[in-house]
Amino acid sequence: MSRLYFDANATTPPHPEVVETVRRAMVEDWANPTSTHREGQRARFRIEEARREIAAFLKVAPGELVFCASATEALHLLIRGLHPALGSRPAAVFPGEHSACLNPLRDWLHVSWLPEVPEDCATVVQMAASNETGILYGMPPALDAVRIKAGELVRIKDCCQAWGKVPVDLADCDAAVFSGHKMGGPRGAALLWLRPGLPWEPIMEGPQERRRRGGTEDLPAILGLATAVRHLTERQAMNAALASVRDAFEAEITSWGRDIEIIGQGSPRLPNTSCVLFRGRNGEALQVALDLAGFAVSTGSACHSGAVKPSHAILTLGYSSDDARSVLRFSMLPDARPDEVEALAAAIRRLT
Numbered sequence: 324m325s326r327l328y329f330d331a332n333a334t335t336p337p338h339p340e341v342v343e344t345v346r347r348a349m350v351e352d353w354a355n356p357t358s359t360h361r362e363g364q365r366a367r368f369r370i371e372e373a374r375r376e377i378a379a380f381l382k383v384a385p386g387e388l389v390f391c392a393s394a395t396e397a398l399h400l401l402i403r404g405l406h407p408a409l410g411s412r413p414a415a416v417f418p419g420e421h422s423a424c425l426n427p428l429r430d431w432l433h434v435s436w437l438p439e440v441p442e443d444c445a446t447v448v449q450m451a452a453s454n455e456t457g458i459l460y461g462m463p464p465a466l467d468a469v470r471i472k473a474g475e476l477v478r479i480k481d482c483c484q485a486w487g488k489v490p491v492d493l494a495d496c497d498a499a500v501f502s503g504h505k506m507g508g509p510r511g512a513a514l515l516w517l518r519p520g521l522p523w524e525p526i527m528e529g530p531q532e533r534r535r536r537g538g539t540e541d542l543p544a545i546l547g548l549a550t551a552v553r554h555l556t557e558r559q560a561m562n563a564a565l566a567s568v569r570d571a572f573e574a575e576i577t578s579w580g581r582d583i584e585i586i587g588q589g590s591p592r593l594p595n596t597s598c599v600l601f602r603g604r605n606g607e608a609l610q611v612a613l614d615l616a617g618f619a620v621s622t623g624s625a626c627h628s629g630a631v632k633p634s635h636a637i638l639t640l641g642y643s644s645d646d647a648r649s650v651l652r653f654s655m656l657p658d659a660r661p662d663e664v665e666a667l668a669a670a671i672r673r674l675t
Contacts, residue, residue, distance in 0.1 A: 327663050328619045331595060332454050332484060332654035337547065338507040344550040345509055348543035356540050357530060366542050373549035380552050381493065389515040389532050390545050394483045394502040395423035397515040400526060400536060401498055402427040405446055405477055408522035412445035417460065419636035424448055424481060440469050446477045451485035455636040455652055456587040457596025462495045477521060487555050488562045488593050497521060507558060508551035512544035561657035566594035568661050573597055575668045581675055586640065586650065595655040601675060606649045612674045618667055621652045
């Protein structure tokens with residue numbers, strides 16, 4: 324049985340050139356980049372070459388980028404590294420944020436939920452796009468006034484889902500996090516961007532990454548990430564073209580009169596994402612049925628799969644716990660075809 328994959332917001336297959344880059348690096352550039360011999364220095368040069376290439380794409384200075392193993396690690400490094408200087412003042416965070424961001428904020432004395440921003444706020448964390456609903460978000464407009472009153476205010480942007488799907492602008496933030504495997508790159512590669520001058524302290528000691536993140540760099544993953552970045556402009560254009568396919572899918576399934584609702588419809592959204600409420604049905608059971616029928620879909624965040632609790636991202640939008648348990652997320656790969664999406668809609672109709 325052929326299978327169709329509609330869970331791109333959880334992860335994506337690596338681009339074929341990424342696979343070849345990683346393979347070659349594991350064979351040819353396996354030396355430790357910290358070593359001072361010729362082999363080690365070649366590895367170091369390759370890392371800095373990748374850093375310059377990615378920085379040019381993001382329009383930042385190469386020295387402002389820190390390579391990490393995952394976005395979860397990058398968020399922990401960032402938020403916990405800010406805590407010593409700023410943790411006595413409140414942080415404000417989008418209530419639907421990923422747990423990778425919410426967990427390190429537990430160290431802070433006080434956390435408020437956006438759009439509330441305390442006058443003495445020290446840090447604001449906002450995802451650029453929701454991994455579950457696909458809704459796009461910007462920094463709260465009240466931040467400029469807070470910045471004047473509070474002094475130091477660090478604006479953090481979680482770009483993991485937006486990168487490669489919609490344009491990402493770093494002008495309205497001071498730090499940002501990016502994930503590699505969400506955009507055709509390898510697992511084990513992520514980015515932390517830090518604007519110079521932030522009151523940030525490293526929490527993983529070591530000489531690597533300009534003493535900002537200890538541990539031997541994963542050279543194959545880093546080079547694979549740089550290769551994926553070369554294809555991001557093309558990937559973004561492919562994703563943009565999915566909006567009409569996504570809209571046709573949503574129009575089809577909501578035309579059946581079966582109490583089906585598109586969460587976030589009418590709001591700016593990622594072009595590849597449909598978050599669908601099948602009111603009165605068990606979302607997990609429907610996900611399993613679609614899996615058996617040959618369709619990989621999700622009940623929400625992959626990091627919460629198997630969790631008994633309903634999605635907090637859905638609850639924060641005002642839906643009940645029963646509704647939150649009746650939601651499926653369909654997220655298309657950039658090369659998804661209309662006939663594949665039509666096949667998904669047909670399967671949903673049979674199973675609902």
